[in-house]
Amino acid sequence: MNYRRVVVKLGTSVLTSGSQQLDKGHMVEIARQVALLMKQGIEVVLCTSGAIAAGREHLNFPSFPNTMANKQLLAAVGQSQLILAWSNLFNLYGLQVGQLLLTRADLQDRERYLNARDTLNVLLENNIIPIINENDAVATNEIKVGDNDNLSARAALLCDADLLILLTDQIGLFDADPRNNPEAKLITEVVNIDDSLRRLAGGAVSGLGTGGMATKLEAADIARRAGVDVIIASGQLKDVLLKVAAKETVGTFFSALENPLENRKQWILAGPSSQGHVVVDKGAEKAVTHQGSSLLSKGIISVEGNFSRGATIDIVNRFGQQISKGMTRYSAAALRTIASKHSNQIEILLGYNYGDAVIHRNDMVVFNTN
Numbered sequence: 001m002n003y004r005r006v007v008v009k010l011g012t013s014v015l016t017s018g019s020q021q022l023d024k025g026h027m028v029e030i031a032r033q034v035a036l037l038m039k040q041g042i043e044v045v046l047c048t049s050g051a052i053a054a055g056r057e058h059l060n061f062p063s064f065p066n067t068m069a070n071k072q073l074l075a076a077v078g079q080s081q082l083i084l085a086w087s088n089l090f091n092l093y094g095l096q097v098g099q100l101l102l103t104r105a106d107l108q109d110r111e112r113y114l115n116a117r118d119t120l121n122v123l124l125e126n127n128i129i130p131i132i133n134e135n136d137a138v139a140t141n142e143i144k145v146g147d148n149d150n151l152s153a154r155a156a157l158l159c160d161a162d163l164l165i166l167l168t169d170q171i172g173l174f175d176a177d178p179r180n181n182p183e184a185k186l187i188t189e190v191v192n193i194d195d196s197l198r199r200l201a202g203g204a205v206s207g208l209g210t211g212g213m214a215t216k217l218e219a220a221d222i223a224r225r226a227g228v229d230v231i232i233a234s235g236q237l238k239d240v241l242l243k244v245a246a247k248e249t250v251g252t253f254f255s256a257l258e259n260p261l262e263n264r265k266q267w268i269l270a271g272p273s274s275q276g277h278v279v280v281d282k283g284a285e286k287a288v289t290h291q292g293s294s295l296l297s298k299g300i301i302s303v304e305g306n307f308s309r310g311a312t313i314d315i316v317n318r319f320g321q322q323i324s325k326g327m328t329r330y331s332a333a334a335l336r337t338i339a340s341k342h343s344n345q346i347e348i349l350l351g352y353n354y355g356d357a358v359i360h361r362n363d364m365v366v367f368n369t370n
């Protein structure tokens with residue numbers, strides 16, 4: 001099957017070609033490839049980093065202290081330069097762009113999530129290239145997605161893409177960080193994203209980038225669970241986007257999972273940030289991860305955070321590993337009262353009952369932790 005709708009994420013490392021400023025020569029090369037994909041009938045969404053780098057360049061590399069306010073200043077200055085550059089470069093190919101600046105708060109609220117989805121769709125239907133970045137100028141840590149790898153995966157879900165291409169400064173994911181390990185080997189295909197793979201990706205981050213390969217794996221995990229193929233490849237590889245569209249083997253490929261999560265679970269995975277967590281015992285861990293069960297109060301050992309009923313929380317095992325994320329039917333205070341108690345005690349202990357399941361199976365996403 002040919003790709004129909006593609007999200008392309010460009011890291012700072014690609015936009016600057018490893019320098020301290022935007023490499024417009026390289027950006028025009030990306031614009032050329034996108035224009036050719038569109039001629040082939042493939043719709044393209046760009047998720048572009050580089051606002052902060054562009055801000056530094058535009059202000060002639062000021063020696064500001066590295067505070068949140070100064071980063072927001074750089075992003076505010078740089079984002080306008082970045083979108084101007086993209087707009088001018090796409091105009092060379094007769095194409096128009098539309099800008100979407102998002103934060104986690106926009107994805108957290110289901111209604112705003114659906115609004116962002118409508119905007120993306122209407123831009124694409126009108127042959128306008130959506131250009132997405134995090135709204136760094138207004139985002140505080142609490143409402144940030146935080147890195148554009150995760151943001152691009154969420155964009156892929158929002159617009160129902162069938163492919164996410166993460167372009168970076170390496171030719172793909174290696175079995176060790178190639179910067180410190182010359183023996184590192186390229187992994188051409190990933191079948192399972194598990195803890196042993198995450199350990200390979202824990203390493204360094206290039207010059208101005210955020211997150212390294214760890215955030216690319218998080219992004220790949222979110223996207224493929226929603227039925228989106230993912231490729232990590234080099235932004236410097238000649239005709240990289242055309243090669244991907246022609247199904248040539250490039251970089252590291254993650255095939256979409258065969259049974260993608262339904263829309264509601266995709267949103268649980270990609271939308272709200274977790275407000276807290278419950279630690280569960282061995283039996284509950286097994287029931288949730290291997291038996292397709294809901295989480296019951298009996299298996300809860302402890303509760304962290306101060307969340308309300310309906311909040312999204314993590315389920316964590318005794319070793320601190322996250323095994324699941326879902327929507328709780330009980331507040332943190334209520335859970336502290338009913339933790340480790342049998343479901344038939346809920347009404348007696350609380351004076352009300354929202355059901356036996358603390359997190360119902362239909363409201364939870366389970367992770368692979370091997």
Ligand SMILES: Nc1ncnc2c1ncn2[C@@H]1O[C@H](COP(=O)(O)OP(=O)(O)O)[C@@H](O)[C@H]1O
Pocket residue numbers: 010011012013014049167168169170172173174175176177178179200201202203204205206207208209210211212213214
């Ligand atoms: N296993 C790995 N394979 C490839 N790169 C890795 C790995 N572990 C860490 N890295 C680092 O991740 C960097 C890319 O991430 P990042 O700097 O955030 O780029 P971008 O700006 O493209 O998002 C690479 O330059 C590399 O040093």
Ligand SMILES: N[C@@H](CCC(=O)OP(=O)(O)O)C(=O)O
Pocket residue numbers: 010011012013048049050051052053133134136146147148149208209210211212
């Ligand atoms: N939103 C930020 C980029 C954050 C980010 O994830 O950077 P990168 O790892 O280079 O993709 C910016 O525009 O500078």
